[in-house]
Amino acid sequence: MQKKFSDVFKGKLTVIGMIHLAGKELSLDRALDELAVYEQEGVDAAIIENYHGTKEQVEEVLSAAERMCRNIVLGVNILPNEYYISLPMAEHYGAKFVQLDHVAGRYTAGKIDHELYMDFKAKAPVIVLGGVWPKYYTPVSGSDLEKDLREGMQRAEAVVVTGEATGKEIPIGKIRKFREIIGDHPLVVGAGLTPENAYEQLMIADGAIVGSCFKPNGATYGKVSAKLVKKFMSVVEKVRKEK
Secondary structure, eight states: OOOOHHHHOOSSSEEEEEEOOOSGGGHHHHHHHHHHHHHHTTOOEEEEEOSSSOHHHHHHHHHHHHHHOSSSEEEEEOTTTOHHHHHHHHHHHTOOEEEEEEEEOOBSSOOOOHHHHHHHHHHSOSEEEEEESOTTOOBOTTOOHHHHHHHHHHHOSEEEEOOSSTTOOOOHHHHHHHHHHHTTSOEEEOSOOOTTTHHHHHTTOSEEEEOGGGSGGGOTTSOOOHHHHHHHHHHHHHHHHHO
C-alpha cells in the first residue's frame, strides 16, 4: 500500500533542509556536518541533492547518513527531475521520500513520461514531493493550473509550490491559489522562505523545503549556519503552536 505524507512526516508542520553538496572534495564531510546541524536544531528532514555535486556524491552521502542519522528523515532529489534515478536510489539507501521538479503540467522545456514515472513510483516504497508550475519551467500556452494541480495530486503525496528561482520569495497569492485548488492535499512551500516571510506562508502550508536562508547571504555554495537555522526554526515553532 502506498504511503501518505502523514506516514512519513507526523508533525503539524514539516521542515526539510537542503544539502546542496557544495564544497568540492570536502562535500561528504561538509554534508554530514550540515546534517548534524539540522538534527541539533530540530529540522525534521533533509534532501540530499546534486545541486552543486553529482549523483555519485548523493549516493555517498546517503550511504554515510543512513548509518549516522537517527532523528532526521532523509530524502533524495536528482536534478533535473531524474525520477528513474532518484526513486530506486531512495529505496536502496532507505530514504523515505523523493523531490521532483514537476509531476504534472506541460512546459516549454523539460518533459516527463508520466506513465513511466508512475511505473517507477509504484515499485518504490517512498513518497514523492512533486512540483507543479515550478521555478525554471514555463507552462505551455493555454495551460490550466487547476487541471495540472489535480493531476499532480494523483501523482505525488505532496504538491510543491515554488516561485521564479532558488531563493526567490514565492508570491503569497500563488501559495493561496494552490491551497484553494488542492484543498487538504499536503502542500509544501519549496523556495524563497525566510524568517521574515515564513509565518504567513507556513500558516497556509503543511511543510517547507529550506536551503538558501540557512546559509550566510543566501549563497547556495555556503555552509549551513546553525545560527540561521535556529532563527528560522523559532518562527516555525510559533506557527506550530498556532496551527
